[in-house]
Amino acid sequence: MVKHWDEQYREQLRSRVREGSSLAAVRHAALACVIEKTPDLLPPIADDLRQLGKDERVVELMIDLAHLHDRHKGNGDKHEAAATIALNNLDPELRELCRAAQKSVKEETQPLSSVAVALLARPVRSSQSVRALRIRRHLDLPGSARADIEWTLAHSDDHESCVEAIDAAIALGMKDIAAGALEHRYSDVVAKALLEVGANITVPLPAELLALAHAQGSPVRKALVSLLGAKPHLNHLPVLLHLAHDQWSSSSRFYGEEDEFPIARSAVNAIASLAPLDAEILEKLQGIALETSDWLVRANLFRIIAVQGGSTFQERLLELAVTPGRFQVRRAAARAMLREVQKLDSAVISRVTVDLLTKREPSIAAMLTLIAACRMDPHERLELARGISANARRRALLLLMLWPAVGPDESSRSAIEQLLPDNHSSLAWVKAGPSEKAEDTLIADLGDPAICLEVLDWLNPKERKP
Numbered sequence: 001m002v003k004h005w006d007e008q009y010r011e012q013l014r015s016r017v018r019e020g021s022s023l024a025a026v027r028h029a030a031l032a033c034v035i036e037k038t039p040d041l042l043p044p045i046a047d048d049l050r051q052l053g054k055d056e057r058v059v060e061l062m063i064d065l066a067h068l069h070d071r072h073k074g075n076g077d078k079h080e081a082a083a084t085i086a087l088n089n090l091d092p093e094l095r096e097l098c099r100a101a102q103k104s105v106k107e108e109t110q111p112l113s114s115v116a117v118a119l120l121a122r123p124v125r126s127s128q129s130v131r132a133l134r135i136r137r138h139l140d141l142p143g144s145a146r147a148d149i150e151w152t153l154a155h156s157d158d159h160e161s162c163v164e165a166i167d168a169a170i171a172l173g174m175k176d177i178a179a180g181a182l183e184h185r186y187s188d189v190v191a192k193a194l195l196e197v198g199a200n201i202t203v204p205l206p207a208e209l210l211a212l213a214h215a216q217g218s219p220v221r222k223a224l225v226s227l228l229g230a231k232p233h234l235n236h237l238p239v240l241l242h243l244a245h246d247q248w249s250s251s252s253r254f255y256g257e258e259d260e261f262p263i264a265r266s267a268v269n270a271i272a273s274l275a276p277l278d279a280e281i282l283e284k285l286q287g288i289a290l291e292t293s294d295w296l297v298r299a300n301l302f303r304i305i306a307v308q309g310g311s312t313f314q315e316r317l318l319e320l321a322v323t324p325g326r327f328q329v330r331r332a333a334a335r336a337m338l339r340e341v342q343k344l345d346s347a348v349i350s351r352v353t354v355d356l357l358t359k360r361e362p363s364i365a366a367m368l369t370l371i372a373a374c375r376m377d378p379h380e381r382l383e384l385a386r387g388i389s390a391n392a393r394r395r396a397l398l399l400l401m402l403w404p405a406v407g408p409d410e411s412s413r414s415a416i417e418q419l420l421p422d423n424h425s426s427l428a429w430v431k432a433g434p435s436e437k438a439e440d441t442l443i444a445d446l447g448d449p450a451i452c453l454e455v456l457d458w459l460n461p462k463e464r465k466p
Contacts, residue, residue, distance in 0.1 A: 056123030066101035187217020204235035243267035302336030311345035354387030389419035396446035
C-alpha cells in the first residue's frame with residue numbers, strides 16, 4: 001500500500017517540482033489526488049506508515065487533510081467533501097489529530113486521547129507543521145513543548161506559528177523564553193512578550209523596555225503604552241510624551257474626517273493619571289494638542305491642562321476658545337473647560353462676559369454659558385442673564401441657565417424666568433428635564449436659528465441607540 005502511495009507521491013513530486021511548487025504544495029497535491037480518486041486507500045496507507053515507524057508522516061498527513069477540509073488548500077468544495085469522506089474512514093486517534101489541526105473548528109478544545117497524544121509526541125525529527133500542531137496542543141504535551149517553541153521562535157518564518165509559540169510559552173510560564181522574544185523579528189511576538197515581561201516588573205520600567213517606544217512595529221508600541229497605562233510612574237513621562245505624537249492609525253481617513261491615533265490616545269490617557277505636571281510639561285502638552293489632527297487626543301490633552309494647569313493655563317484655554325483661529329481647536333478648548341468646570345479658577349470664570357456670549361460662535365457661546373451657569377454665584381449669574389436677555393438674537397441662551405443639569409437655585413431660576421416672554425412654552429419643557437424632544441419652533445422666537453439649534457442640541461434628550 002505504501003508502495004502505491006509512494007508511486008503517486010513521486011509522480012506528483014516530479015510534476016509539481018517542474019512547475020516550481022514547494023514540497024508542502026506537493027504533499028497537498030498528492031493527498032488531494034488520493035482522497036479524490038481512492039479515498040478508501042488513506043486508512044491502510046496510514047496503517048502501513050505507522051507500522052514502519054513513520055509517525056511523523058502520519059501526523060503530517062492528518063495536518064494536510066485538515067487543510068484540505070478547511071479549504072486552505074485544494075479545490076474548495078470538491079476537496080472538502082473528499083476530505084470529509086476520508087476522515088470518517090480513519091481510526092479515532094487519527095480523526096482526533098486531524099480535527100485538532102482544523103482551524104475552522106469553533107467548539108471548545110477537548111483534550112486528546114492518550115493514543116493521539118502518544119502519536120503526536122513520538123516524532124523526533126519534526127517538520128514545521130508538526131511542531132506547530134504540538135505547540136497548538138501544548139496543554140496536552142506540556143512536558144515536551146519547550147523544544148518546539150524554542151525552535152519555532154528561532155527558525156520559523158511563519159508569522160502565525162511564531163505567535164502561537166509565544167502564546168504557548170506564556171501560558172506554560174516559560175519566562176526565559178518570553179524575555180528572549182523581546183528581540184524577535186515579528187512585532188506581534190515582541191508585543192506579547194513585552195506585556196508578559198512587563199507585568200512582572202515593578203515601576204519604573206527599565207530603559208531597555210522603554211526604548212521599545214521607538215520600535216517600528218505598531219503592535220510593540222501599542223503593547224508598551226498599554227503597559228505604561230497599567231503601571232503609572234512619573235519617570236515614564238518622557239516616553240509617554242513621545243508616544244503622544246504617535247500617528248499610527250488602523251483606519252483610513254475619509255474626506256472631512258479627523259484622524260484617529262489609538263497609540264497617542266492611550267498615551268494621553270496614561271499621562272492623565274500622572275501628577276503633578278510642571279509648567280514645562282503642560283507647555284509640551286498644549287503644543288501636542290495644537291499640532292495633532294486627532295480630535296480626542298486634543299480634547300483629552302486640554303482636559304489635563306484644565307485640571308492641572310491652574311489659572312495661568314486655564315486662561316490660555318479660554319483665549320484659545322474665544323480667539324479667532326481653527327474652529328476644532330476653539331471648540332475643544334471650550335469643551336475641556338466645561339468638562340472640568342469644577343476645577344476652573346474663579347478668576348477664569350469671571351472672564352465669561354456678556355460680550356463673549358453675544359459675539360462668539362453659537363457652539364462656543366453655549367459652552368461658555370453652561371460654564372457660567374455651573375460656577376458663577378447667583379448675583380453674577382443674574383447679571384449675565386440680564387445682559388443676554390437684552391440681545392434678542394441670543395436670548396435662547398437663558399434656557400441653558402435654567403437647565404436642571406446645571407443646578408440653578410430656586411431664586412435664580414425665578415429671576416431668570418422673568419427675563420423670558422411671559423408664560424413662554426419653553427419654560428415647562430426645560431423644567432421637566434427636558435424629558436421630551438422639542439422642535440425648532442418651540443424656541444424660534446428666542447434668537448437666531450443657529451443659536452436656537454445649538455441650545456436644542458444641548459437640552460434635547462439624546463436618542464438611545466437600539
